[in-house]
Structures are given as C-alpha cells and as structure tokens.
Amino acid sequence: MLKRLLVIVAISLAGASSLSITSARADGATLDAVRRKGFVSCGVNVGLGGFSMPDSKGVWRGLDVDACRAVAAAVFGDAGKVRYVPTTATSRFAALQSGEIDILARNTTFTYVRDVTIGLRMVMVNFYDGQGFLVRKDAKVAHLADLAGGTICLLQGSTHEMNLADWMKQHNVSFNIVLLDTTDILIKTMLSGRCDAASSDSSNLASIRGAGVPNPDDFVILPDRISKEPLGPMVRRGDDSWMDVVRWSMMAMVEAEENGVTSANADQMLAESANPAVQRLLGKSGDFGKQMGLDNAFGLNIIKQVGNYGESYERNVGMGSPLKLDRGPNALWTNGGLMYAIPFR
Ligand SMILES: N[C@@H](CCC(=O)N[C@@H](CS)C(=O)NCC(=O)O)C(=O)O
Known part of the structure; x- marks a missing residue:
C-alpha cells in the first residue's frame, strides 16, 4: 500500500x-x-x-x-x-x-x-562542427596557445564558454574572456581591437569572415578545434x-x-x-x-x-x-x- x-x-x-x-x-x-x-x-x-x-x-x-x-x-x-x-x-x-x-x-x-x-x-x-578561433592575420598567431594571456570574445548562452574553460584548465593556459550578446556585437568588438580572437562554431566564423567583416582577407581561422559541436x-x-x-x-x-x-x-x-x-x-x-x-x-x-x-x-x-x-x-x-x-x- x-x-x-x-x-x-x-x-x-x-x-x-x-x-x-x-x-x-x-x-x-x-x-x-x-x-x-x-x-x-x-x-x-x-x-x-x-x-x-x-x-x-x-x-x-x-x-x-x-x-x-x-x-x-x-x-x-x-x-x-x-x-x-x-x-x-x-x-x-x-x-x-x-x-x-x-x-x-x-x-x-x-x-x-x-x-x-x-x-x-x-x-x-x-x-x-567544432569550436574555432578567428584572429587578425597581422597578429601572426598560428595556434590558440600563442594567444595565452590575450582576450577572447564569445557569445553568451552558447556551449563555447564552458569548452574554453575546460581547455584552459586542461592546458594550463589562461585567457581573458569577454562575453557578448549577439554576433553583431561580437563582430564590432572584434573590429574595434578589443578581442584578440573571436570564438564560435567554425562554420559560424566562416560566415562572419565571409560576410560579417569588411576585409575578409585580414582575418584567418586558426586550425585549432577545441570541441565537438554536433x-x-x-x-x-x-x-x-x-x-x-x-x-x-x-x-x-x-x-x-x-x-x-x-x-x-x-x-x-x-x-x-x-x-x-x-x-x-x-x-x-x-x-x-x-x-x-x-x-x-x-x-x-x-x-x-x-x-x-x-x-x-x-x-x-x-x-x-x-x-x-x-x-x-x-x-x-x-x-x-x-x-x-x-x-x-
Ligand atoms: N552551437 C553553439 C553556438 C550557437 C550560437 O548561438 N552561436 C552564436 C554565435 S557563437 C550565434 O548563432 N549567434 C547569433 C546571435 O544570436 O546573434 C550552441 O548551440 O550553443
């Protein structure tokens, strides 16, 4: 009962x-x-x-x-x-x-x-997909680890914040993280020079590089993929x-x-x-x-x-x-x- x-x-x-x-x-x-x-x-x-x-x-x-x-x-x-x-x-x-x-x-x-x-x-x-990083070409950065101590901009409410925290812990490297609200703001902040890298799904970065920034050739996507993004x-x-x-x-x-x-x-x-x-x-x-x-x-x-x-x-x-x-x-x-x-x- x-x-x-x-x-x-x-x-x-x-x-x-x-x-x-x-x-x-x-x-x-x-x-x-x-x-x-x-x-x-x-x-x-x-x-x-x-x-x-x-x-x-x-x-x-x-x-x-x-x-x-x-x-x-x-x-x-x-x-x-x-x-x-x-x-x-x-x-x-x-x-x-x-x-x-x-x-x-x-x-x-x-x-x-x-x-x-x-x-x-x-x-x-x-x-x-996988999480990638978009940087300015003239920064002459080849890998994510080269950005140690730099600033990485990300979008709020995405998987990327936790992925990056995991990566930093695992590799004992730290970045300053700036969380932003929308892709538009992410692009503007990147263009203003406040971020050393913008991080997102690599497809998203390809889209930003292709249509979001005035000179796509000034930007490159690093080869690092730090997560699985199915x-x-x-x-x-x-x-x-x-x-x-x-x-x-x-x-x-x-x-x-x-x-x-x-x-x-x-x-x-x-x-x-x-x-x-x-x-x-x-x-x-x-x-x-x-x-x-x-x-x-x-x-x-x-x-x-x-x-x-x-x-x-x-x-x-x-x-x-x-x-x-x-x-x-x-x-x-x-x-x-x-x-x-x-x-x-
Ligand atoms: N795939 C990731 C990221 C998805 C996501 O929201 N991406 C952002 C860029 S990182 C976006 O699409 N932003 C458009 C917007 O809301 O402005 C997730 O599911 O959390």
Missing part, C-alpha cells in the same frame, strides 16, 4: 515538473496542431549565412532552413509552408518549451544537458510521433544522397529504379509515410522540393555558397565522413 502510494506521488511529481516546461506534450499533438494551423513554426537564427538567413527577396535560406522545409514538404507536400521565428542563443530553448515553435533549427549543439534535462530532445545531426534540430519531449516526422524527414535527405536520388532525377527514379531502397524512400513500396500519419510520397516531396543532403550542403554551405566549406566530417560515411542514414526498412 505504502509502496503504491509512493509510486503515485513519484509519478505526479515527475508529471508536474515536466508539465511546467513543456506544452503540447501528448503524443501526436504537434502534428495535429501543425496541420490545423497550416504551417510548421520553425525557430531559426536571426541571420547566420549558410544556416538560416533571409536572402535579398526575404526568402529564408540555409541548411537549418532546409530541415524546416523538409518537414513542411513531408507534412503538407509543400516546402513553403513554414513560418520562421528568429531566436537568439538565449531565447531559443524557451521558445520550443513554451510551444511557440514546433522545431528549433538554429545551429544548436547537442549536449547531454540539452537532451536530458530541459524538456527537449535532439533529433539528428545536420552539421558536425549541430541539429530539437523538438519537445513527450511527442514521439512528431520526433519521428522530423527525424525521418531529415533521414530521407541523407538516404537519398546515399542512393543517388536528387531533386532533378527523383521522378525518373520513382518511375524506373529497381533498387528496393529507392522504391521505399520514394513511396513506391512500403508504407513509410502512412505509418507516421503522412502521405507515402513524403520522401519524394522532400527530395523534389528541398533536394538530398548533399545538394542542400553544397547550395548552402559548400562550394555553391559563399562559405565554400568542404564536406569534411559531413561527407557520407562511404566517403570517409559521418553522415549515415538509418535504413528505411
């Missing part, structure tokens, strides 16, 4: 604590709500070239934007049915916890604490069906690249491919859409409208973009990288 009572108390306590930080937590509630309102509400960066940034016509573009577009293509058959909600490094998690957004796709690093303790779940990595979208805890939709929409893009399916050849592959994996991905066989409450053509719609992972990478951050980042760890596993689709079977 006492045991039973204790179990009831424990369940209600756990329920109360997770209720206070989540909304729409019932399984399937998010997909229903998204369908009702007619769009996916996607929390993105206020403007980070390559990841999420409105172009000159106000159209949002980027690798994170493509994750949102893929989900909209899967749910509505229309990648355009997304409303973008700009979030800052500090406001992003609350926006998802409160239900203001359905997906957080904002160059967000997966960590234990973010996955386990804040009522959210990581979905899948869409960019493997970036990717997050959803609320408690709605596994929604997590399925987001995860398998993104997985479809990697599976398509692995199988040579592109936005240009998807229709032809659907009609002609004898590869069973391609037939399942494009909805010709199996019920892979239906089992998530979607149309079986969800994969086809994603690939036709958004492209496979490689197309999205090249267009947004790769050789077809101003960032010109090589695939590095984001290459397919068959090419020595870490991108690997869980089988559609």
Whole structure:
C-alpha cells in the first residue's frame, strides 16, 4: 500500500515538473496542431549565412532552413509552408518549451544537458562542427596557445564558454574572456581591437569572415578545434510521433544522397529504379509515410522540393555558397565522413 502510494506521488511529481516546461506534450499533438494551423513554426537564427538567413527577396535560406522545409514538404507536400521565428542563443530553448515553435533549427549543439534535462530532445545531426578561433592575420598567431594571456570574445548562452574553460584548465593556459550578446556585437568588438580572437562554431566564423567583416582577407581561422559541436534540430519531449516526422524527414535527405536520388532525377527514379531502397524512400513500396500519419510520397516531396543532403550542403554551405566549406566530417560515411542514414526498412 505504502509502496503504491509512493509510486503515485513519484509519478505526479515527475508529471508536474515536466508539465511546467513543456506544452503540447501528448503524443501526436504537434502534428495535429501543425496541420490545423497550416504551417510548421520553425525557430531559426536571426541571420547566420549558410544556416538560416533571409536572402535579398526575404526568402529564408540555409541548411537549418532546409530541415524546416523538409518537414513542411513531408507534412503538407509543400516546402513553403513554414513560418520562421528568429531566436537568439538565449531565447531559443524557451521558445520550443513554451510551444511557440514546433522545431528549433538554429545551429544548436547537442549536449547531454540539452537532451536530458530541459524538456527537449535532439533529433539528428545536420552539421558536425567544432569550436574555432578567428584572429587578425597581422597578429601572426598560428595556434590558440600563442594567444595565452590575450582576450577572447564569445557569445553568451552558447556551449563555447564552458569548452574554453575546460581547455584552459586542461592546458594550463589562461585567457581573458569577454562575453557578448549577439554576433553583431561580437563582430564590432572584434573590429574595434578589443578581442584578440573571436570564438564560435567554425562554420559560424566562416560566415562572419565571409560576410560579417569588411576585409575578409585580414582575418584567418586558426586550425585549432577545441570541441565537438554536433549541430541539429530539437523538438519537445513527450511527442514521439512528431520526433519521428522530423527525424525521418531529415533521414530521407541523407538516404537519398546515399542512393543517388536528387531533386532533378527523383521522378525518373520513382518511375524506373529497381533498387528496393529507392522504391521505399520514394513511396513506391512500403508504407513509410502512412505509418507516421503522412502521405507515402513524403520522401519524394522532400527530395523534389528541398533536394538530398548533399545538394542542400553544397547550395548552402559548400562550394555553391559563399562559405565554400568542404564536406569534411559531413561527407557520407562511404566517403570517409559521418553522415549515415538509418535504413528505411
Ligand atoms: N552551437 C553553439 C553556438 C550557437 C550560437 O548561438 N552561436 C552564436 C554565435 S557563437 C550565434 O548563432 N549567434 C547569433 C546571435 O544570436 O546573434 C550552441 O548551440 O550553443
């Protein structure tokens, strides 16, 4: 009897604590709500070239934007049915916890604490990154350790502060750390000469170097990478069906690249491919859409409208973009990288 009572108390306590930080937590509630309102509400960066940034016509573009577009293509058959909600490094998690957004796709690093303790779940990595350092070329600095005693500027609310504290402890080197609020302020402070280095995800630094500073050639990114920054979208805890939709929409893009399916050849592959994996991905066989409450053509719609992972990478951050980042760890596993689709079977 006492045991039973204790179990009831424990369940209600756990329920109360997770209720206070989540909304729409019932399984399937998010997909229903998204369908009702007619769009996916996607929390993105206020403007980070390559990841999420409105172009000159106000159209949002980027690798994170493509994750949102893929989900909209899967749910509505229309990648355009997304409303973008700009979030800052500090406001992003609350926006998802409160239900203001359905997906957080904002160059967000997966960590234990973010996955386990804040009522959210990581979905899948869409960019493997690491923390780097941007310095002025004329400072003639070759490695991070050369900056000992200098000033490093970072953004508040990011993983970078703790990474750098760990690094300093481990290497017995110290820096003065200046914490700033936004990337704009980080760039201005760097340009004013107050920081010897700006530190962030190296993709972010490439974007700052490419578009944020007046003379990109005056700056270099050091070779040091002091952390792992696996970036990717997050959803609320408690709605596994929604997590399925987001995860398998993104997985479809990697599976398509692995199988040579592109936005240009998807229709032809659907009609002609004898590869069973391609037939399942494009909805010709199996019920892979239906089992998530979607149309079986969800994969086809994603690939036709958004492209496979490689197309999205090249267009947004790769050789077809101003960032010109090589695939590095984001290459397919068959090419020595870490991108690997869980089988559609
Ligand atoms: N991936 C890291 C960093 C993400 C992050 O917020 N990066 C900053 C730059 S360090 C940013 O995007 N800033 C845009 C802004 O809020 O101005 C994390 O998840 O904590």
